[in-house]
Amino acid sequence: MANFGNVVNMKQELPKAYDPSQYEDGIYKKWEKSGFFNPDNLDLPENAPSYTIVLPPPNITDKLHLGHSSMLAIEDLLIRYHRMKGYRALWLPGTDHAAIATQNVVEKKLLKEEGKTRHDLGREKFLERVWEFLKETQSIILRQTRKMGASLDWSREAFTLDEPREKAVKKMFVDMYEAGVIYRGERVVNWCPRCHSTLADDEVEYKDQKAKLYTFKYSYDFPFAIATTRPETKLGDTAVAVNPKDKRYKKYIGKIYEVDFVGIKLKLKIIADRHVEMDFGTGALGVTPAHSMADWQMAEANDLEIIKVIGEDGKINNNFLEYSGKTVEQARDMIIEKLRKNNLLEKEEEIENNLSVCYRCNTPIEPLPSKQWFVNVNKKLKRFNGKSLKEKAIEAAKNKEIKFIPEKFEKRYLDWMENLHDWCISRQIWFGHRIPVWYRNKLKVKSEKLKVEDKINNLENQEIYVGVEPPEGEGWAQDEDTLDTWFSSGMWTFSTLGWPDTFKNGKKSGDLARFYPTQVLETGYEILTLWVSRMIMMSLFALREIPFENVYLHGMVLDKYGKKMSKSKGNGIDPLDVIEKFGTDAVRLSLVIGNTPGNDLRLSEEKIAGFRNFTNKLWNIARYVLQSSKFKVPRPRNAQRGRQSSKLQFKIQNLTLADEWILEKLQNLIKDVSEDLGNYRFSQAGEKLREFTWSDFADWHLEASKFEKSEAKQQVLLMVLENLLKLWHPFMPFVTEAIWREMDKDSLLMVEKWPAFAKATAGKPSGNFELIKNIIIAIRNARAENKIEPARKIKAVIYGGKNAKLIKSQEHLIKNLRTGIKELNIVGTGQCPVHKDAIYIAVADIEIYLIGAVDEEKEKIRIKKERENLEKLIVNTEKKLADKEFIKKAPARIVKQEKDKLKLWQEELAKLKGQLILP
């Protein structure tokens, strides 16, 4: 960055406007070169506490969007704040291979560009393509992340599908298998016929749709009708379920009917199940165990036969006469036609129902029985003293070992966990972690008709080997499937810290010992259940420890109309575009200020532009401070370079009123901002900073300084600016670092010490400046109301009461700060002709104004009302405190609280009684 260098070397006047593009890249390089992104290089005492955030790895399917930017802004803010606070701050970067999503993208690309499917290429060649694609997007993502100013420790960068993670995943699988947590079984799973893969429950989405509900009889021999929206599955019915309370059908329960249903022989048992709703349809339900989750459960409970009707390609299986090979839609039409012909169809009606579709491709889900690997969440485990994964994960939240921000998400997490079923972890796709299981003499399923237990108990005649390394010997074939992407990302918090090598015999070492458990997981609320819950379970299993202490959940970034940003809608804002247009700092501010945890954020370019204006304001504040300091203030340097003592020093003599005022405000600001950041109130901290910077420092103190002759003023200006830069740095790292360099500092602001607040100003009469401020504002108001010609310089007389001396001393400010007053006379003490002790201004030959007393009558009423309220309140509380019952029953804490309140109100009342009609 040539310009960056120029500015530093030549020490000329700063440009009028801050141009981020001239500074940002150069500054990021300097940071990176310094090595301080890596906590090992921070100059810290051995016992410095660590502060760790592991970056939720973005999917490598696409470049980053503003949602990622908001994540980066918030996490970088936390990391930079804690780094400055003296923590061993580690922010660990990485990317996610996002198995299904990535494979989908590459498949689509392949089809579009070459007209080929993955099967045309074969597994190996296809995976090569995926890796090619991946490298491209990965590098874009990493570049974007740097553009955001993220202070990530790149030396520890990880990928969910790189070698160390592969090792960790295999080890985890083997451990879980050996503990009996992972098992293989057949279940009805959500099958996407297009993706050719199973989907976890939470990957299924629901769409409201209109469907036809058919009411029909299986055959003439069958005693009553049933209703269904999917007649084609009825080819595999093995039972009819009714509600046990239903009087209409009670007599049939337990009977078995053999029927001829549109040419197919069915053996139907009448069973009772309390989930059957009597009011829906005919109150009787055809049970198809192979093609409905609910029916599968009924089959298990009633020992029913399972007949597979539909295959993995979404077509009717063999053995179903003319229906075989037809799609479900075709078969449905054929069956309905036949029923109609035979006069078995009783009713056809439109109903609303919920269609389950694949969350990736929107294809309707086909529930199918399939052999899969599962994580048993209910298995009682020795390592948990007989508790299950599920129970332990619930405990962690209930005991507040893990805290949620905002709190409401704890409930959502618990609801989810309490209803958690076994987690299907195998996927029929190629891209991902291959399941570390090998089979010998792999047996093909010959019979379409298998009993439920046969399936679950894994009765096939095959040898199974589960291990990190492939087995020795001949004839082994590895499982074709890969693992659910959440299995590897569920281990992200510790697989990135060297597990399993850093965890031997229950003892942590290396990075794991130093940085685990992490402090915060910051992520979007939409993956609370998908991801967060899994990370908690997997960490508990592998390390018997929680993965993070806090979960901070951010919302989605929406466009200015409240719509989700998407490429297809074209309403998305590209982070790189707006960074180029307004600068990274402005983008970061717009994502942090006005954003609260758990709530979605609407963002528009106008908002970002507003913050661009603010960065420029800060720039110009610095510009004024620097160019107005005619002499360099010598600064003491600590031996420790870059970590100077940061306590505000108040050795400066001859402070002006404005100086005292701004320094005290600064104290409060440091305290407030520190507290807010510690409690995840980023938006509030930012607003307080903005208020101080713009409304207090720039509008008043800086303006006042133009008319002060104090020798200390440069020192005060520099001190405030310095501290302000430190406070702002986690929010907008670039412009603050840029100014820091312009101030001729040879350290990096990034590793400066966070300001500490001292109470040095306690008791200083900073309220005096407020008084002057009020006088000035009152004069301005008076002028505006009376439409005095702006150019006209006027004379003013002020009766200052007992503050006359004080006011006189600030004459230069009252005259100069946009009051339009040319001459000012301060008259006497306590001489206000209207109110004793009031401050009174007479602007000569125009009018007379009383400061603060805008509407005397109104003010009197208000004070009276408040007084009455307070009196009532005091009487009530006194009564309460005199009540022996209350004293006896209430906890001491409450009694004390009441007493404190009483004291406070009494003081307030006293103040009120003595109050003048003054601000």
Added chain:
RNA sequence: GGGCGGCUAGCUCAGUUGGUUAGAGCGCUACGUUGACAUCGUAGAGGUCACAAGUUCAAGUCUUGUGCCGCCCACCA
């Protein structure tokens, strides 16, 4: 069907355990170049805090009910 959240200025939203006259940014109106900043300055208008009832000395804040919007969960075939 069950659960959760939202409703505050024209717009986008803050408002920490109930406590002075409910705030900010943008937008709008009028005026304005005074030694950094027009990406600026000064002043101003604008709110029955969705609605109703209740608790309280005091309610945007707590309770109950209603309405609209959104999200999550569920084995409605």
